[in-house]
Amino acid sequence: MSLIEKLETDVELKGSSEQFHEVFCGRPHHISNVSPAKIQGVELHEGEWGKEGSIICWNYVHDGKAQIAKELVEKVDPVKNLVTFKVIEGDLLNEFKSFKATVQATPKGNCCVAHWTFEYEKLHPGVSHPETLLEFAAELSKEIDAHLTSAN
Numbered sequence: 514m515s516l517i518e519k520l521e522t523d524v525e526l527k528g529s530s531e532q533f534h535e536v537f538c539g540r541p542h543h544i545s546n547v548s549p550a551k552i553q554g555v556e557l558h559e560g561e562w563g564k565e566g567s568i569i570c571w572n573y574v575h576d577g578k579a580q581i582a583k584e585l586v587e588k589v590d591p592v593k594n595l596v597t598f599k600v601i602e603g604d605l606l607n608e609f610k611s612f613k614a615t616v617q618a619t620p621k622g623n624c625c626v627a628h629w630t631f632e633y634e635k636l637h638p639g640v641s642h643p644e645t646l647l648e649f650a651a652e653l654s655k656e657i658d659a660h661l662t663s664a665n
Contacts, residue, residue, distance in 0.1 A: 520631045526658040530618035530625035534594035539563035547660040580604040594618040610634040627654045
């Protein structure tokens with residue numbers, strides 16, 4: 514029996530929700546400049562940056578290992594500052610039958626909260642939940658926020 518599981522976390526940020534969303538949605542290829550230890554590069558394979566149906570490829574280091582994730586930009590909602598990526602190729606599919614990552618930035622006073630949601634189906638019960646990857650996303654969010662707020 515297949516079962517989609519979910520992990521979520523909130524990350525308090527100092528910058529605006531619009532700026533944060535713009536980086537993940539419209540300029541993910543700039544993230545390697547902000548966090549080169551985590552993200553080595555992001556390439557556009559099909560479509561346009563920030564557009565639904567586009568395919569992008571992330572080269573990143575997680576748990577000390579170089580990884581690749583080719584993702585379909587499944588949903589973009591600029592009003593809600595939300596973007597959903599669906600993994601279609603790469604290292605995550607060695608452990609997961611399916612994997613989606615959604616990040617939504619919501620205003621909170623003069624700041625914002627980035628809400629990360631991972632929806633996934635493990636290939637077998639021995640596969641660990643992607644908690645360290647969720648921590649990776651939270652840390653990356655803080656690094657992007659620090660870059661955005663220092664630029665202001």
